[in-house]
Amino acid sequence: MTHRFSARQTLIHAILILGALIVLLPFYVMLATALKSPVEIASGTGGLFGAQAPMVSEDCLMQGGAEAACLTRPVLDNFRQAFTKAPLWRYMLNGVIVTAAIFLLQTLIAVPAAYALAKLKFWGRDAAFALVMFCLLIPVHAIALPLYLMLAHLGLTNSYAALILPWIVSAFGIFLMRQFFLTVPDDLIDAARMDGMGEFAIIWRVMLPTAIPALLAFAIFSVVAHWNDYFWPRIVITGDRSLFTPPLGLREFKGDLDGTFYGPMMATALVIVTPLVAAFLVAQRRFIDGITLTGMK
Amino acid sequence: MPDTPRLNRPEHRQARAGSALIAPAVLLLLVILILPVAVAAILSFSDYTLGRSGIGWVGLKNYADIFTRSSYRKMITATVLYVLVTVPVSVALGLGAALLIRSVRIGASFYRTVYFLPVMASLLAMAIVWEFALHPSLGLVNRTLAQGCGTWLEGWPWFARGCAEGFPLWLSDRDYALWTLAFIGIWQSFGFNMVLYLAGLTSVPRDLYAAAEMDGVRSGWARFRLITWPMLGPTTVFVVTISTIRSFQVFDTVEALTHGGPAKSTYVMIYAIYEKGIAQNLVGMGAAITVLFLGFVMLISVAQRRFVERKVHYA
Structure with a gap:
């Protein structure tokens, strides 16, 4: 009788997990990038969720918004732009x-x-x-x-x-x-x-x-x-x-x-x-x- | 029994209903699928362009161009290479994943779900994500590779060169672009093949393995070679056919990421039809490529049907 955690089973799981990481990689990139600020994206920092530090939206300033009105969080700014820059x-x-x-x-x-x-x-x-x-x-x-x-x-x-x-x-x-x-x-x-x-x-x-x-x-x-x-x-x-x-x-x-x-x-x-x-x-x-x-x- | 008028007898009613019910479908199949094939065949002998009245007949010139001009030879090379890489790898990975998933005691449905996710996601969207992941400076892939510099990985000449001169540009390097697109194609499609193989595996009778064990078949490889692989014959024929037809039709990744370049290294046929026939309005040329493309695809389907009719059981 093979053990539940036999070496063979462990090896199979190791291969399948490696495969799963590669398959999920672009989903991770998509999610992480959608959540982060431009600075975090450019420097490759912030992990999955980003620091979500308050930031001033460049895009909002260019539209003529006042600095105080353009203060936002990265995730909110990304989705706001996604829905306002295009219908x-x-x-x-x-x-x-x-x-x-x-x-x-x-x-x-x-x-x-x-x-x-x-x-x-x-x-x-x-x-x-x-x-x-x-x-x-x-x-x-x-x-x-x-x-x-x-x-x-x-x-x-x-x-x-x-x-x-x-x-x-x-x-x-x-x-x-x-x-x-x-x-x-x-x-x-x-x-x-x-x-x-x-x-x-x-x-x-x-x-x-x-x-x-x-x-x-x-x-x-x-x-x-x-x-x-x-x-x-x-x-x-x-x-x-x-x-x-x-x-x-x-x-x-x-x-x-x-x-x-x-x-x-x-x-x-x-x-x-x-x-x-x-x-x-x-x-x-x-x-x-x-x-x-x-x-x- | 009273004499029913001829037209009201049940079989006549059935005949009239049958013709009426099938008529819309038949008409639409003829107009939407058969007529365009004929239109493409006829226009492939012309220099027709949309918007100009009149049409010039050029005989076989468009076909001659396909086989003599270097850009079209590159098109055929790119298409065939893409298919020859994507199909075997995605079929093998699909089969491998199915076999491994069948043999784990826990977590099978988790792995199946994860591997199937790319099949559901819009390929165009995921292509754009991959492009970003493969971005030379901002992308996760090259950033991760760069972290391996200065470690034992530098013992690998390719890696050492990457650390010294920078890692590949992937999509804008003619030596890598086609392979990168093939990788994305494989990433997207192997989960589909896996699901078909998982279905195929459930139909392999369990007692075959028991019988083989009695006959002294002990090793896993022997079981695979003597039972699993032959019994999966019909599944494999189908999986190979559908993968081939799908990879022949690769377009989204090419249009969004490389535009057929660099140096026509990813100039696949469907993209060529789009670029020549529609974007550049060289309809005659686009039609000739369409005919060639249909020829390829139908050949594969007909070969599959022949194969299936002869019952692919090597057992």
């Missing part, structure tokens, strides 16, 4: 609007299609399924250029539509829901038809409730992908700040300030990263199961 709330709101709209439309389109593919017999079903399987091979990012041209011809760049439209049909979502619907017994559907339910009612009131785990997994997959997406918004949104998603806003911050205002920039990064990381920490099992399920297509 960060607006970026977050845009992120919510875009990810929510994408997921709702994906569901609205994928669920009926998946039901038809799994449970109805009609002419062209095999061809439609073959199309879905083929489209699984095409990453949307790879065809960004022609998509951008098409949207430009329609005059749709720099709009919410441009951020949302390319993603509303998910071949993967259709495939995933179809696999789930295949496991629903036909008797359930026949019984619903006997009760006089139409196909539409069957989809939303009978099929969807059975597929909640799959839908939740897909929701996590979709929201994580689109909240964090930077490539597509970068292409279709040029200049109009009121349409920026969170990653675009942070990128603009970095470009604007030429990377010298590290405290407020890291505060912005922290604000952008926190919602998903917090959701993940609260519902870890769901997130990991969701990502695994959607990963193992």
Whole structure:
């Protein structure tokens, strides 16, 4: 019988802890920098939380504030600048609007299609399924250029539509829901038809409730992908700040300030990263199961 | 039984409902995914630019340029190198982390959570944080390295040179930039691979190990080589495929940190499509790179499907 604290176990923990330190390093840098004063950042002192000594905000003085009014604490000043130098709330709101709209439309389109593919017999079903399987091979990012041209011809760049439209049909979502619907017994559907339910009612009131785990997994997959997406918004949104998603806003911050205002920039990064990381920490099992399920297509 | 009119029979109702329900999805798949592929293929033979009326056909010139001009050769080198470094390392680390986490008696869920955090965090945001951490003078990394100066670490020639002449600039040094981006890519993705391997490991039947033990398989390495690795075959095929496709698409770190430089050492394909096709409005060239890129990605996916169909069980 090996001991609980055998040399072998200790070695494994040592390796895993070393790995954890490297993985957590940028999170530490982000948090520590968001909390510290410019002086502490420049000199690399102050540990994680900084001394939080009262300081006069340079930025506030430049805006014409009086010295007494500009007396503040480093952490407060960093976050104040993060929210006032750029419309960060607006970026977050845009992120919510875009990810929510994408997921709702994906569901609205994928669920009926998946039901038809799994449970109805009609002419062209095999061809439609073959199309879905083929489209699984095409990453949307790879065809960004022609998509951008098409949207430009329609005059749709720099709009919410441009951020949302390319993603509303998910071949993967259709495939995933179809696999789930295949496991629903036909008797359930026949019984619903006997009760006089139409196909539409069957989809939303009978099929969807059975597929909640799959839908939740897909929701996590979709929201994580689109909240964090930077490539597509970068292409279709040029200049109009009121349409920026969170990653675009942070990128603009970095470009604007030429990377010298590290405290407020890291505060912005922290604000952008926190919602998903917090959701993940609260519902870890769901997130990991969701990502695994959607990963193992 | 009364004669129901032909169109109201259940199978006809089903057929009509089926076509109606699938129609929006099929239409959108054709317009959003298939049509752009065709558009890219057609425009790749042209010198089209957005905003100018008319279009000139240049035949295979764009493709010829990709294979002859040095900047595009550098693009292919950078992309392939990035993928060839990132994929094996992140798959190996994912597998290693999964195996170690499975073997600890306490703390497994803690390590799993920590390693999975980067998958959740916006890559763009974390890239900017890494850039700051790797800052030549302000960054934590070089500051920490500098503290090793004057110790036994100076016995390592690379380290001694760093102490004498300064540690690397990481992202603005052409010898280091691509490796630094690959490191960030690995940092971000290995936790995802780990989670897939953890799922794969739970499906390896326990009695296989007991049976092997009876057959005299004693060492951990032999157990891994004879049971774990073969049983993880399907997981590995999948993990390698998805890692490859994802690392082919690296963009965020390149755009935010290096702009393809220095000296085109990090000029990967998706960034080239963005720079040529959209920023510089050389649509024909961007389209040709798009077609080449799609070719690469589809080849990998098709190879994976073939592989899976042949049932990857080495056992």
